[in-house]
Amino acid sequence: MLVTITLVFFCLFIVFQVLYIFVPLYSSRKKEKTYPSVEKGISVLIPAYNENLVIENCISGLFQVSYGHMEIIFINDGSTDLTLKTLQKLLLLNITEKVKTDTLSHEKVRKVYRSAIYPNIYVLDKANGGKADALNAGICYASHDIIITLDADSVLDSQSLTEINRTFEDDTIVAAGGLVHVLQGYHHNGNSFNPSFHASNLIRFQVVRYLTGFYMNKTTQSTLNAMTVIAGAFGAFRKDVLFQAGGYRKTVGEDMDITLRIQELIGTILKGKRIAFIPEAICYTECPASLKSLYNQRIRWQKAFIDCIITFRKSLFRKMNFRVSLFLLFDSLILGTLSAYPVLFIPLILLFTPNHLKLFLLLFSISFSIAILLHIATLLVSRRFAHHYRFREYLTIISFLPLEVLLYRLTEVVFVTFGTILYFFNKDEWSRSDRIGKPILLNRHMTIDLNDKREVKS
């Protein structure tokens, strides 16, 4: 019986893995891109709660973006540190009036500021209410039709908004996720800013996971119209859809929550619309550098996931499209959580039925080979999006892969299992990754030079 269950799970696992390998491989290609001549208005929302360490990086990152028609709204969510003071100092804030376009419930906004030197940068100072609450406030004050949500520790690539603008030319697209790269997986030297695999194993592990997660998993889900989460670090939405969805909900995983709520809308009143994934729209984010903060981050993600599954359990297959429900239920829940990874089952078989040693070895070799092949496919696909490593680094990556598959996958199982259990004990306690606040020098000419107003466009 146990063996049969394992085999059923295993087959499911293989089916999804094969999809994740071949869908991106055969569908990603450099398309003939036509960029619209008109820049649509984009509002970038950056919720900040005690982000004093990274806020400066964040601002300097925004100057890299070559896009004119945008406004940036920092939402200071009742920070208890010097975040507001730092913003004040860097941006020379003046109190201003800004029109609220619509209403969503959120904590009181104390004051609205506008930068004296960069007139397209605003700061909302509000009472603390959490990230979802801060985003809701930001949406209300945003004046443009396309909303970008960005984490304070993330930095946009210069072309990212141009790509968003191009994607939203398509009327059927109501929301889109961008591609997130691990910042520590890059090396900057002078003017060059290139992918580098020269990092600690913990970072390498995350670099590989991010590459596979975005280039393969997200591409597959978007191709099959089954996006289950737009990463909170970098997402793009049509403002009216956010209002239709009722704004963000206060929860650990507000990013997955809003995605699923939009999927509900697509399944009901917005039939024919879709959520896209834009591999060309890139942002760089700092990922946890210590095992402890990685553990915290992953526990938080898992709690967020379980919370969403419980919240949306009744919408599956009813309000939500079949494919979204299928991916959520089978890939994310059953394979991702219930069995975490067949690795967890394999020792069990061995324990209960020692005469199935050969079966164990077979299942193991299959999952191992397929995992390695998935990563190799990832390298092929990411190259097509100009994510190149040097030849020697490819060798390093390939020799690192077995370690990743064998060792770090197991830690993943631990994260998922603990996260699920912990969710039922304390739902609300959540911590965020420790900010490192390492200066980000995407381009030497564009480093923090706040006196140089050349970059400001309005």
Add this chain to the structure above:
Amino acid sequence: MKRYLSVNLLFTFCFLLIMTPLFYSLFNYISHNLVSAMPSKSVVTPLHMPLISVDRDFSEGEYAGQVAVLMYHQILPEEVLQDIHYNKLHELSRTIVTVEQFTEQMTYLKINDYTVLSLTEFHQFMTKNKKVPAKSVLITFDDGMKNVFEFAYPVLKKHGFYAVQFIIPSTITEKTVPFDASIVQHASLDELVRAADVFDYGNHTLSFHEMTADGTAYLLSKKRENVKEDIESANKWIGHSLAFAAPFGEYDESTLEILAELNTGMAFTIEAGFASPSNSIYEIPRMGIYPEHTLDTFSNIIDTHGVMNK
């Protein structure tokens, strides 16, 4: 797209190169070790019919040194024969003898004063120097098909003949259904019980009347302990271990050892020849009776003297 096509195809090729053997082994493993083990659990109520106790005294007249053991599989009336009974070359399947032929052959035995032995008598002949008439035969059927009960049983009963059926317990059904020539039907438990005045039942394995994808019989491909377990379960189900016949006639040394360990009385092969007490008790030859055999051929086959004289 063209730029990536060759890379994609190369990758796909490597993927298949690596994954195909792995999946094939997994498939093989599952079909060998997991799937086939299942039917044994769902076998119907055990049979446990006593053996036919007929043990006649043949001490008068000429004695036989050897006996022809006849092997049949299916007996079907000519009128019901249809596509499934023919092979691709439109020849009647070798496992089928028509009712018409079978009746003629049985009548021949009757007219020519052949003695049709019971399994017990044959066993005595083979092991205990029992004297049997010079013109003796043992009739056997393999596989326990429903049509044998339907068409051979009345003929045998009419002549007062006995026969042995090598049955596969896992195929025996709990329910008796109407005869349908267009499908493969095995006998039901009830049919076995009702026909027990003519038939003794022998062991044709519990569920190993199967071959692997590459055409190896299960008795050869399965692990020794699985084979033993299967044969033993069939013995238990039938209620004795007097007679065994290997599916497809495929067996090896290890099968013979297992039979000895399970105190099997006799085992039959599909090799042509006459049975005599000097044979190995676990490799008793049998004469296959096939659809192409005319009555002349049949009479030659069972004529032990004829062969002796050649």
